[in-house]
Amino acid sequence: xxxxxxxxxxxxxxxxxxxxxxxxxxxxxxxxxxxxxxxxxxxxxxxxxxxxxxxxxxxxxxxxxxxxxxxxxxxxxxxxxxxxxxxxxxxxxxxxxxxxxxxxxx
Numbered sequence: 001x002x003x004x005x006x007x008x009x010x011x012x013x014x015x016x017x018x019x020x021x022x023x024x025x026x027x028x029x030x031x032x033x034x035x036x037x038x039x040x041x042x043x044x045x046x047x048x049x050x051x052x053x054x055x056x057x058x059x060x061x062x063x064x065x066x067x068x069x070x071x072x073x074x075x076x077x078x079x080x081x082x083x084x085x086x087x088x089x090x091x092x093x094x095x096x097x098x099x100x101x102x103x104x105x106x
Contacts, residue, residue: 006038010053018060023049029061 013034017023020031023045027033035045048054 006040008038008048010051013048013054014057017057020059020061022059027059029059031061 016034016037020029021037022028022031022033023035024042025033025035028036034040034048035042040048049057
């Protein structure tokens, strides 16, 4: 029976996890898995993960959230335009609802 020997270093496995590889192929996030990379099966991965230096090692994935802060929000105050030349004040709409009128006048 042929036996294949694969040397795994703790530092390489940690680097793999920090690069987004998952332990198992079924958990692959699109970066690959250690299971696939080294041709291991789930039972072998479970045994590898028992090594004291790898006990708490997990996949590290960075997700970039791009926020467009170049756009400005323009507020519309067209309903509160004051004609300074004619000394007009903004009109406040009233309703027939007393509760709404109380809050509107706060």
